[in-house]
Amino acid sequence: MNKFSRSFFTATLLIAAVTVLNTSCKKQFDQPPVEAPVTNITANTTIAQLKARHTVRGAFDKIDSGSDIIIRGIVTGDDRTGNLYKQMVIQDSTGGLYVLIDLNSYYNSFPIGREVFIKCNGLYLSDYAGLIQLGGGVVTGTRPELADIPAAKVNSVMFKGTLNNVVTPKTVTVDQLGTDMQNKYIATLVKLEAYRFAPADLGKTFASAGVTSPSAASFDLYRCDDLANSSIEIRTSNYCTFASTPLPTGIGAVTAIYTIFAGSFSTSKQLTIRTPDEVEFTGTDCVIPPPTGTLRDISAMR
Numbered sequence: 378m379n380k381f382s383r384s385f386f387t388a389t390l391l392i393a394a395v396t397v398l399n400t401s402c403k404k405q406f407d408q409p410p411v412e413a414p415v416t417n418i419t420a421n422t423t424i425a426q427l428k429a430r431h432t433v434r435g436a437f438d439k440i441d442s443g444s445d446i447i448i449r450g451i452v453t454g455d456d457r458t459g460n461l462y463k464q465m466v467i468q469d470s471t472g473g474l475y476v477l478i479d480l481n482s483y484y485n486s487f488p489i490g491r492e493v494f495i496k497c498n499g500l501y502l503s504d505y506a507g508l509i510q511l512g513g514g515v516v517t518g519t520r521p522e523l524a525d526i527p528a529a530k531v532n533s534v535m536f537k538g539t540l541n542n543v544v545t546p547k548t549v550t551v552d553q554l555g556t557d558m559q560n561k562y563i564a565t566l567v568k569l570e571a572y573r574f575a576p577a578d579l580g581k582t583f584a585s586a587g588v589t590s591p592s593a594a595s596f597d598l599y600r601c602d603d604l605a606n607s608s609i610e611i612r613t614s615n616y617c618t619f620a621s622t623p624l625p626t627g628i629g630a631v632t633a634i635y636t637i638f639a640g641s642f643s644t645s646k647q648l649t650i651r652t653p654d655e656v657e658f659t660g661t662d663c664v665i666p667p668p669t670g671t672l673r674d675i676s677a678m679r
Contacts, residue, residue, distance in 0.1 A: 419449075438502045450469045452487050468566065476526070477526060490541045490542045492539045508637055509558055547567050551609050571601045581596070584619075611649075633655065634650075
């Protein structure tokens with residue numbers, strides 16, 4: 378083999394080696410291994426049944442049973458955008474629940490759409506201003522509060538199921554959204570249609586980035602044909618990634634997690650959005666979607 382042939386052969390081997398190395402590195406960093414879902418655990422309690430254990434506002438109810446109490450839900454709210462902090466929202470066919478966990482960036486393991494099983498024995502139920510939550514204990518003091526599930530305990534009580542499950546929001550009106558702690562819509566994904574922000578709020582942003590007190594901003598949404606009676610509050614953390622995003626103009630649909638805040642004299646209805654993309658104000662006219670139902674040909678009944 379002459380000198381040129383050897384050099385060409387060596388160069389070819391070098392290029393091939395680099396290509397293989399780059400490909401393997403890309404697979405290693407761009408394609409992390411998919412975690413296999415658990416297969417040996419099943420739920421025996423619905424979210425609604427679990428929440429029914431908490432009946433007294435402000436109480437701390439330890440879940441203590443002779444056998445495992447296991448719930449199953451799909452993650453509908455995570456901390457990817459920062460509008461939820463150390464709070465996860467899960468939902469099954471019976472209702473939704475806020476879960477307090479002492480983890481940052483947990484969306485890497487429990488993203489929206491992840492099925493999750495929770496062994497509830499030893500955990501606690503309480504509420505924050507009427508919003509029922511599941512936590513790891515009680516922080517004692519002059520004003521006791523529900524503690525997060527400790528990071529070291531998460532893997533022993535929370536188990537990953539399948540990914541990419543889709544939860545379809547329920548289309549509702551504000552009147553359907555109740556304020557009782559056990560209301561079926563609380564902590565669930567809902568959709569309101571034909572809503573808009575007040576003209577005076579246009580030009581403002583979803584929240585006030587960098588402001589620490591208060592830690593969130595609130596604006597009222599109104600149904601376009603009923604500005605007097607249809608309002609609901611949309612509340613956004615100043616720490617979220619879209620805090621500086623301008624409020625959208627126009628009229629349209631809002632998909633969000635429904636929550637409540639029970640104050641001293643009244644209880645307010647609130648929405649927590651996951652991303653501004655779910656505030657779809659693309660219309661300019663007040664066109665109200667027709668009610669759902671079956672269209673009947675009444676001519677045949679005459």
